[in-house]
Amino acid sequence: MTDPTPPMEAIEQPVVINRGSRFGGYLRAISAVVWKDLTAELRSRELFSAMLVFALLVILIFNFALELDIRTRETVTSGVLWVTFAFAGTLGLNRSMAVEKDRGCMDGLLLAPVDRSALYFGKALGSLIFMLIVEVIVLPVYSGLYNINLFHPGLMAVILLGSVGYAAVGTLLSAMAVQTRTRDVLLPILLFPVVLPLLVAALKASNGFLQGFEMEEIWPWINLLIVYDVIFIAVAFMVFDYVVEE
Amino acid sequence: MIEARRLIKTFGLKPVLRGLDFHVEHGEFVALVGPNGAGKTTFLRILATLSKPSMGEVRVAGYPLPAQATAVRRRLGVVTHQPLLYGDLTAEENLRFYGRMYAVLKLKRRIEVVLEMVGLNVRRRDLVRQFSRGMQQRLAIGRAILHDPEILLLDEPHTGLDQEAAAMLDTLLRDVADRGRTVVMTSHDLTRAADLAERVDILHKGKIATSVRRGEIAPAELPGLYYSVTHD
Numbered sequence: 001m002t003d004p005t006p007p008m009e010a011i012e013q014p015v016v017i018n019r020g021s022r023f024g025g026y027l028r029a030i031s032a033v034v035w036k037d038l039t040a041e042l043r044s045r046e047l048f049s050a051m052l053v054f055a056l057l058v059i060l061i062f063n064f065a066l067e068l069d070i071r072t073r074e075t076v077t078s079g080v081l082w083v084t085f086a087f088a089g090t091l092g093l094n095r096s097m098a099v100e101k102d103r104g105c106m107d108g109l110l111l112a113p114v115d116r117s118a119l120y121f122g123k124a125l126g127s128l129i130f131m132l133i134v135e136v137i138v139l140p141v142y143s144g145l146y147n148i149n150l151f152h153p154g155l156m157a158v159i160l161l162g163s164v165g166y167a168a169v170g171t172l173l174s175a176m177a178v179q180t181r182t183r184d185v186l187l188p189i190l191l192f193p194v195v196l197p198l199l200v201a202a203l204k205a206s207n208g209f210l211q212g213f214e215m216e217e218i219w220p221w222i223n224l225l226i227v228y229d230v231i232f233i234a235v236a237f238m239v240f241d242y243v244v245e246e
Numbered sequence: 247m248i249e250a251r252r253l254i255k256t257f258g259l260k261p262v263l264r265g266l267d268f269h270v271e272h273g274e275f276v277a278l279v280g281p282n283g284a285g286k287t288t289f290l291r292i293l294a295t296l297s298k299p300s301m302g303e304v305r306v307a308g309y310p311l312p313a314q315a316t317a318v319r320r321r322l323g324v325v326t327h328q329p330l331l332y333g334d335l336t337a338e339e340n341l342r343f344y345g346r347m348y349a350v351l352k353l354k355r356r357i358e359v360v361l362e363m364v365g366l367n368v369r370r371r372d373l374v375r376q377f378s379r380g381m382q383q384r385l386a387i388g389r390a391i392l393h394d395p396e397i398l399l400l401d402e403p404h405t406g407l408d409q410e411a412a413a414m415l416d417t418l419l420r421d422v423a424d425r426g427r428t429v430v431m432t433s434h435d436l437t438r439a440a441d442l443a444e445r446v447d448i449l450h451k452g453k454i455a456t457s458v459r460r461g462e463i464a465p466a467e468l469p470g471l472y473y474s475v476t477h478d
Contacts, residue, residue, distance in 0.1 A: 015356055015394035017320075018349035025349055032346035040334035043373070104328030107296055108389075111330075112347035113320035246297045 029114040033122025047095045051134045055088040063145045073146050078206035082199055092130050093170040094187050097178040120240040128167035135159055154209040161225040162202035169194055172236040175243050201225045247272040247428045253302035255288055262288045264452035275429040277439035280449035281476050286432040290401050294324045323390035325400045329382040333375030337366050337385050341392055348393040364388040380411035398422055400431040440465045448475050
């Protein structure tokens with residue numbers, strides 16, 4: 001074994017703590033959690049590969065199950081896409097929190113001298129990034145399999161808004177579910193009723209863009225998505241501390 | 247430095263801490279010993295701001311808990327039963343993550359120093375999941391002292407360590423204590439607790455049953471005292 005004793009002058013050097021602005025510290029904590037989640041995931045690929053394989057299998061199964069003509073395919077596309085994103089997203093949310101809980105790392109996060117909502121935003125942002133990467137891969141595959149052009153800026157915006165809301169609510173509820181023994185089944189049971197308005201709005205807005213509806217018909221659904229995102233991010237910001245406390 | 251008065255903690259209807267009084271001066275090294283279920287871990291989790299007391303007062307570094315928990319966390323280093331490390335990150339990456347959470351400046355140099363202190367500098371680029379239990383525990387100590395906290399809380403830190411790793415941990419703890427840091431450690435090892443700490447408190451049924459300062463009794467008499475206190 002190596003000699004554990006470092007030079008005394010190194011030990012004696014005072015540790016300097018950044019006492020900068022509170023907001024700066026808040027952002028630093030968020031970025032640290034995101035960096036940690038991305039670095040660990042890039043190495044293990046456990047969460048991402050599970051989400052991606054699941055998502056690709058779902059659209060493949062729908063492709064064979066629904067032998068549809070081109071017109072009908074356009075009408076079911078938004079439904080198939082959002083079912084795929086929702087289920088794959090749930091897998092990712094469950095795993096993301098389970099990693100913290102299983103090795104006791106949640107305590108490590110809770111011991112950090114930062115506002116606990118920063119931990120929430122870090123975890124939610126990490127989950128959102130994984131969801132978006134899966135979506136970026138799934139969309140062209142879906143386009144190829146179903147022969148439908150999905151590259152519409154409006155549809156991309158709806159997918160982004162829907163994913164933000166899904167990650168925001170999902171992270172909060174997975175922090176609750178992970179503390180129970182039945183977390184794998186509990187998260188979908190808690191999550192799907194709460195995200196129902198989000199999924200309906202995302203589905204309607206996506207369908208509107210794919211079917212070429214007028215913007216007046218699509219706007220109410222986009223507004224609902226924005227309001228849902230804002231409300232649930234605010235709720236999570238306020239209650240996350242109580243959710244994670246013992 | 248640490249003060250708890252009439253501390254009560256219940257889980258449902260089950261009381262774990264029953265009016266515990268506890269006091270630690272700045273720079274003191276106190277060991278808490280007691281049988282399983284005595285409330286050692288529960289008490290340490292309250293001090294670490296991971297749990298809230300049901301009743302009573304707690305002040306750490308002058309700050310009341312749980313009201314000023316964030317200010318207290320800044321001054322704490324905590325080692326629990328679990329290492330609180332990420333298996334898919336290297337030793338260096340784990341410390342970098344925690345260093346950023348504690349806003350440590352000149353972090354790269356500090357990580358080098360800490361890894362040297364815990365004897366893991368040569369393994370700094372290895373994934374933590376490849377580490378033995380002893381190495382993980384050493385890195386957990388490194389994580390806890392990374393921001394050079396004023397107070398170190400250790401929950402049975404010697405559990406699972408072999409003789410060599412335990413001896414190394416003892417050296418580290420003595421060094422931390424020599425530099426004027428306050429240390430509270432729970433342990434089942436009476437000999438080690440008496441050897442390291444200036445004061446040994448015996449916790450029984452959620453209260454400090456008795457308290458012994460170094461030199462008050464011979465180390466060989468401590469097991470007898472412990473037995474008489476915990477077998478009432």
